[in-house]
Amino acid sequence: MKPRVIVILGPTAGGKSDLAMGLARSLGGELVSADSMQVYRGMSIGTAKPTAAERAEVPHHAIDLVEATDEGFTVAQWLAIADAAVADILARGKTPILVGGTNLYIRAFLEGLDEAPAADPLFRAELERIESAELHARLAASDPIAAARLHPNDRRRITRALEIAHTTGDTASNRRTTWDDTGVTPRRDDLFTVILDWPVEAINRRINARVRRMFEEGFVEEVASLLQRGPLCAQARAACGYEELVRAIGDGTRAPHPRDLEEAAESTKIRSRRLAKQQRTWLKRFRALKPSLTIECTGEISVDALVVRVIEKLSAS
Numbered sequence: 540m541k542p543r544v545i546v547i548l549g550p551t552a553g554g555k556s557d558l559a560m561g562l563a564r565s566l567g568g569e570l571v572s573a574d575s576m577q578v579y580r581g582m583s584i585g586t587a588k589p590t591a592a593e594r595a596e597v598p599h600h601a602i603d604l605v606e607a608t609d610e611g612f613t614v615a616q617w618l619a620i621a622d623a624a625v626a627d628i629l630a631r632g633k634t635p636i637l638v639g640g641t642n643l644y645i646r647a648f649l650e651g652l653d654e655a656p657a658a659d660p661l662f663r664a665e666l667e668r669i670e671s672a673e674l675h676a677r678l679a680a681s682d683p684i685a686a687a688r689l690h691p692n693d694r695r696r697i698t699r700a701l702e703i704a705h706t707t708g709d710t711a712s713n714r715r716t717t718w719d720d721t722g723v724t725p726r727r728d729d730l731f732t733v734i735l736d737w738p739v740e741a742i743n744r745r746i747n748a749r750v751r752r753m754f755e756e757g758f759v760e761e762v763a764s765l766l767q768r769g770p771l772c773a774q775a776r777a778a779c780g781y782e783e784l785v786r787a788i789g790d791g792t793r794a795p796h797p798r799d800l801e802e803a804a805e806s807t808k809i810r811s812r813r814l815a816k817q818q819r820t821w822l823k824r825f826r827a828l829k830p831s832l833t834i835e836c837t838g839e840i841s842v843d844a845l846v847v848r849v850i851e852k853l854s855a856s
Contacts, residue, residue: 540854542729544625547638548645548825549735550815551779552745553836554845556587558735559638560597561846566634569598571624573639573648576778578617579607581765584758585780587749600624608769611658618647640814642821649828651726656706666698677701684712695773723824731856732831733849734822737815741837746811753780754804759795763788779814780807830856 545562547555559570572578576586580603589599601620605612621637621644628635637648666674674697679686685700700711737745762784765771776782783803788795826833832852834845 541856542629543634543731543853543856544629544727544729545634545636545849545853546645546649546730546732547636547735548642548732548822549640550737550742550818550822551640551811552587552749552815553735553737553742554745554840554842555638555640555735556589557842558733558845558849559636560589560593561842562636562849563597563634565846565850566636568634568636569600569624569628571621571628571635571637572599572601573617573621573637573641573644575614575617575639575641575644576775577602577639578604578612579775580605581607581761581768582775582778582781584753584756584761585778600628606768607765607771607775610772610774612774614643614647615652617644618652621648640818642818645825646723646821649723649725649730649825656703659702659706662702662705663698666701671697674698674701682710682712685710695777722827725828730828730830731853732825732828734825734831734833735836736819736822736833737836739816742815743812746815747808750780750804750808750811753807754800759784759788759800779811783807783810 545559545568547559547562549555559568562568563570570589574586576582577588578601579586582588588602593599594602601617601624604617604620625635625637637645639645669677671692671694674694675686675689675691678689678697678700681704682700686697689696689700691697703709703711758780762781766785766788770776771781771785776785780803783806784800787799787803825831830852832849834848
């Protein structure tokens, strides 16, 4: 087969990691995480990070890069690490398998990024004193396209958009003109894309089951342990489940009330389902990529059967 970079896409809890592991075992592959929350050390249960046994069996890249207390990790930093990992894997005659649920990371890998200005700590400190609603209003006045795309409470991305405009004199939207929202133009010709497509009812059941397992497997204790090292950075705290538990357990030094934990679990399910909906919207942009395989998933499916389907399509591409 022609050397390929396999890119596995799909909603959260959709079985991407299981398929990636199955393909890695069959093809002699190595995994590259495209999950913006798996970059943080100690955030394992809530991000469905691969286990120690899985990482011992199959090499994983772009995981555990920074502490969860560290501010400022960017998609550009991740992309440089991912590109280097893919190049190294290919050079050793192995198959890179990019997998993860952060569509911004996937889009950056597929199409690249414009060179972005460095962070401006003084400007960020100035914006930190401004309420979220006013920040969003400032962005709407100068860059209505970006403002329409971002939720008013998404302070991290709003701050970054304002910072880009402040530093470059141009809007963040103008600097992203290489990305066409009607489709995707890959920057490399060795990609093979696999999309796991789930109906709403089925993926919601899987999400609810995953969240239950997270809490059963020690998610509360994980977050409490992280908080003992210091407050989570804004990006890490924004991960599904972490923000909800931080509110429930405070600084991690007191025992949370069971009712607060129940509310945190339900809120995590709701936000995860919303994330899956957003991911499904993004997937529409990737469907036209060729060569590719879209698998309609309707219930419990055999990973081995999926691996066979992917390899057959891959061999024919």
